[in-house]
Amino acid sequence: MLPRFSFGVGDRFASQALPQLRACQRAAEAGVEIAPVWNKSQREHALIGTDPAQTRAAADAAVRALGWNRPYFLDADHINLSTVERFLAPCDFFTIDVTDAIGQPADPAAVQALADRHPELLRELSLPGLAQPLSMDRERMLAIAAKYLAATRQAGEIYRYIESRKGRGQFVTEVSMDETDQPQTPAELLLILAALADAGVPLATLAPKFSGRFNKGVDYEGDREQFRREFLADLAVIAYAIEHYGLPQALKLSVHSGSDKFSLYPILNAILRETGAGLHLKTAGTTWLEELIGLAESGGEGLRLAQEIYAETYARREELCAPYAAVIAIDPARLPSPGVVARWTSAQFTAALRHDPRAAAYNPSLRQLLHVGYKIAAQLGDRYRRQLKANAGIIARNVETNLYDRHLRPIFLAA
Numbered sequence: 001m002l003p004r005f006s007f008g009v010g011d012r013f014a015s016q017a018l019p020q021l022r023a024c025q026r027a028a029e030a031g032v033e034i035a036p037v038w039n040k041s042q043r044e045h046a047l048i049g050t051d052p053a054q055t056r057a058a059a060d061a062a063v064r065a066l067g068w069n070r071p072y073f074l075d076a077d078h079i080n081l082s083t084v085e086r087f088l089a090p091c092d093f094f095t096i097d098v099t100d101a102i103g104q105p106a107d108p109a110a111v112q113a114l115a116d117r118h119p120e121l122l123r124e125l126s127l128p129g130l131a132q133p134l135s136m137d138r139e140r141m142l143a144i145a146a147k148y149l150a151a152t153r154q155a156g157e158i159y160r161y162i163e164s165r166k167g168r169g170q171f172v173t174e175v176s177m178d179e180t181d182q183p184q185t186p187a188e189l190l191l192i193l194a195a196l197a198d199a200g201v202p203l204a205t206l207a208p209k210f211s212g213r214f215n216k217g218v219d220y221e222g223d224r225e226q227f228r229r230e231f232l233a234d235l236a237v238i239a240y241a242i243e244h245y246g247l248p249q250a251l252k253l254s255v256h257s258g259s260d261k262f263s264l265y266p267i268l269n270a271i272l273r274e275t276g277a278g279l280h281l282k283t284a285g286t287t288w289l290e291e292l293i294g295l296a297e298s299g300g301e302g303l304r305l306a307q308e309i310y311a312e313t314y315a316r317r318e319e320l321c322a323p324y325a326a327v328i329a330i331d332p333a334r335l336p337s338p339g340v341v342a343r344w345t346s347a348q349f350t351a352a353l354r355h356d357p358r359a360a361a362y363n364p365s366l367r368q369l370l371h372v373g374y375k376i377a378a379q380l381g382d383r384y385r386r387q388l389k390a391n392a393g394i395i396a397r398n399v400e401t402n403l404y405d406r407h408l409r410p411i412f413l414a415a
């Protein structure tokens, strides 16, 4: 169902599906099939006032317009039982988020039973790709089982609910555990996969937590060599779980990247090449910022609207940043005052916002602030949408170039 390579894109205002799909089409023309997956969470829908059905309509329209005859999907991103309902009809990819259930108390008998079902994990396991053999004793195994049992059971419950509504084999299942503090260890991941298989979840993608910071819309901050080791270890564990627990052959990792993790892309590219592994990589927000760049670049009213959005976002920065506190790192001293930005030319605005790490004027603090400012654009309503329409061509060029040149090509295509 889900091809080896898939790429999550966000389209906050349901207006850029066409250039997003064109970026995938260019990759296909270059010989690499990448399935676009439009992802949007309940929180984003709520803040903007959109519905998943609109994302479906926009994606379908783009697919028709471009004659795209390859797979594409709509991701109900980070859903649980309380939020899944409105996503059921339009979506065919479900990211079941069970992070909140990690560490919740589990029935001791059930914990024992989980450990009893997997005596194979008590032997020393040498996995190809793992430097150290894995070994855990029963005590360690019970501790891991206790930590993750509630989460894996919840994933099973949510999966079965979606299956009861959509039908078996009619959708892609991802389980996410990325929004937590600590990366899962290889031993933890093994037991998680064993438990998900026990719970009957036909897992297509798994989103674990990786070390380092994945701040919104800016590059990775952390130890890249450690990321590489964690990614390879996760691949080794997944290969074992496919073979021993009957999980789908095509099971692959999902990286919830927060967009624009440019310095990780060469690492991922090399790993995919060397191991033949698949990858799902989610982005979101990078396209919204290209809308702003396009508006600023167009000058006149578009530039003025972009400046107004900056001023309003700056004024309400505490409120807007609060829900994203864990995934942004803004240096207030680097934020220009709205008065300064109001005098910027198109070139000055786009140079500060566009993610070109080599550009002297690139300002990651401003970029992260505007990343969380989409609520302001949503509140501008028709005024914002009219400007999107009026400058559709220039915005589309920025959206397509950004996704193809800065994301798809470095991740998936030959270096």
Ligand SMILES: [Zn+2]
Residues within 6 Å of the ligand: 078, 176, 178, 179, 207, 256
């Ligand atoms: Zn996530």
